[in-house]
Amino acid sequence: MTQDRLILRRVGIDTYHENVAYLHRDCILYRVEGFQALSKIEICSNSNRIVALLNVVDDPNIVGVNELGLSEQAFDQFGVAEASEIRVKHPEPAHSMDSVRRKIDGERLNEQDYFDIAHDIVENRYSKMEMSAFLVAASQNNMDRDEILFHTKAMLASGDRLNWQESLVADKHCIGGIPGNRTTMIVVPIVAAHGMLIPKTSSRAITSPAGTADTMEMLANVELEPQKLLEIVRKERGCLAWGGTARLAPVDDILISVERPLGIDSQGQMVASILSKKLAAGSTHLLIDIPVGPSSKVRHMRSALALRKLFEYVADRLNLHVEVVITDGRQPIGRGIGPALEARDVIQVLENNPNAPADLRQKALQLAGRVLEFDPDVRGGQGYAIARDILDSGRAIAKMEAIIETQGRINARDLSPGKLSFEIKADVSGTVTDIDNLQMARIARRAGAPIDKRAGVDLHKKLGDTVKSGEALYTVYAEFPSDFQFAQDLCNQNCGYRIGLANELPKSFVAF
């Protein structure tokens, strides 16, 4: 073994998304190359390379002086056998951080800058701290629409692009912010039952208590290999999968892993994230749902219109047919908030259960109708009636069960909520005049959703309902005592409901 080689060792430590390398303090390379703890190092074999954060070890039981250790995920990602000879060096610094610093200073970046940033991120040259700096610098009004276009193109180019070999590949997407708004799981079986191709890949929750992938996972396997996905879509015309297994705009996934714990979700980043993912997934026609309401992501009609134009501007330049609908976002949709509770609502609608939440059914039918109208053979305005026929006739639930079966059914379907629960009761009698989407989402998250799938909130009263003092407004479910306590504390600070007079009820300001 020459002096610059070390022996690879797998260290039994799970460091999740962060690659960590372990080097003994007396390792000759540590001293000669002047590595620092917490600096990044690059590890190479003949064909593979990986960048990892360095931890310095004083205990030879963890790594010896001639060894380099990798944490479990880093070892798997590196893909080189234990005891192989490897080399270690200083990684090439992320030069594109110079562009990020210019962005922090308020400058406009060009197309090449965005490509360089995406390239350095996908090469794992950015720390989470650096990605956080990029996301905040490029948040809100700090990117103009051409910069958002550049960023979308750069994220799209960072991974693979599916080609379904069909002229119409439909998709739908809600910008989020409305708890319980699980329409996708109803729209997809309706559209697929009609025969239109809708290979739906969804993300997990970013800042919400549940994403479509988290919810679908209550019913079926959602982590599907690209080849398997292709077979399912060929057979069923649709699927409901997690988008993370294919390399579709992988930079987007990496950035989301930082946005999620930070709880930030800016408009420019949102447009680039949604459109790059859809284009990578091979979509040709996309329906976007922007809910508007006092506690939704978009609070005013004028902002919704500005966001619509932004989607249209970027999508048009990337040859994606986009239609945007602006919907009523004054309150949560359906009753359940959290993966298990939302899956229960979806199944009730698909099964035409008389107790199914009417608002979820109605909204899903409206959206499905608009998607069906992408079909040149469907007359404008007829989509809704076709969608309703498919749902009422049982063809939608049949298609859903077929999709579940092909993706891999979760045996012994159990959508029961968490074992710890408490009710929040009305302290006065009156009419429900406000339900705060953000606070309800926060309560569900504090209770453990989406990580604890059975945690969440189940609403018993909606806007306009009359309540008597002492009547239950909603129930909170949790799996673990500490989360249970956090959620209770939060409800005591602000329960999220306002009870007033019937005439104080805010009017919906959207037609749809």
Place this chain on the structure above:
Amino acid sequence: MTQDRLILRRVGIDTYHENVAYLHRDCILYRVEGFQALSKIEICSNSNRIVALLNVVDDPNIVGVNELGLSEQAFDQFGVAEASEIRVKHPEPAHSMDSVRRKIDGERLNEQDYFDIAHDIVENRYSKMEMSAFLVAASQNNMDRDEILFHTKAMLASGDRLNWQESLVADKHCIGGIPGNRTTMIVVPIVAAHGMLIPKTSSRAITSPAGTADTMEMLANVELEPQKLLEIVRKERGCLAWGGTARLAPVDDILISVERPLGIDSQGQMVASILSKKLAAGSTHLLIDIPVGPSSKVRHMRSALALRKLFEYVADRLNLHVEVVITDGRQPIGRGIGPALEARDVIQVLENNPNAPADLRQKALQLAGRVLEFDPDVRGGQGYAIARDILDSGRAIAKMEAIIETQGRINARDLSPGKLSFEIKADVSGTVTDIDNLQMARIARRAGAPIDKRAGVDLHKKLGDTVKSGEALYTVYAEFPSDFQFAQDLCNQNCGYRIGLANELPKSFVAF
């Protein structure tokens, strides 16, 4: 042992500034409480508590199922003996991140918001990613002057405050950006020799190739316990110490540990950082040096004036006497860039060596003169002459040697540069018309400074000097082969010098 207790173990892994905790995957608490790898956990004994990032362990040699491991620094910081019983729980989330998200959305924060943020940071509730988000959101023009005042007060309140029991405690500070500008190490012995109290605490480099603390460390110990610092200052009237050992505005140090690797340094953060540190150090009178030049931090006279007003606004409201001088920042000061090379320049000036860089001597005398004029007994305009007398008479070097002796002399003083070196030569004949401060700093950092103290750049030509083609402009020194290569690559891209005609030389636009 009850079921919710674990046994503390020190794990021999050095994770530097990041606290890491290790829990075995089969530990009952890991499963019951639903902890996630990379989530934060809070560890408590009867009196001590610490927050750490969780790594999950599969190897019982690292931690057993009844143990909780802490990385070396986290263990030391926790301060509880090995094998003690401890408890583990979910930490209270950092509620002030809600304020940071409002800041990202462009809102103005109030005094309470800034106090809450500083409090959560000092309690270690922020990840580096979250601090990065705060720093970028609050960068540049995103904080108004009252917000900067609030942030300064909050950082000041986060730690201890020294009281020297004297009515005049002098200090000086340069906002940085000019390589080689090591005037502090000349000003302090002059001012202390005059008898004025100047207990100087400096930071290490943030984004530059050397800070005063890094440079002074070539000559003397700079990591002094508060009690020792007090003794030195009582005896010598001055010191040149690193400010990190006392708990002076500790939030500032934590934020700097994020700013440094990110390479960001915004004006609002700068003012808050400098003034909170000086106030915590007990200063009553402060001279601030703002160098202006095309490649310095401040590029135009109008920005320098705006920054001056900002310092004055915040300092006046916190009862600190501030004077701001705007200086010539067109090129590096002195010859050396990097801790060892800059220490050599300083010693040459103090020893009245005829080869000492004249510009460093001149600037240090000007600044020392202004500080001396804080003394009510010094007539306005006489400070410079007094400073020069102290330097020329040898009283400055005598005071410096006395300070070095009391702080703890580095034996066998060796200011020789790194063992690897290369020269950059002029490719044409002419006059040096530009030296890019940023590029020279970048080259010195790429060569390894400030971490490798002997790495850096030694300038042979300055603005206005005539050069012949092939003549050396500067020498780069490094300690390690990879850094040496990086620095060479960077010089080949852009050597930082422009050679032209004598009449192209930019005029200095400041009088000082």
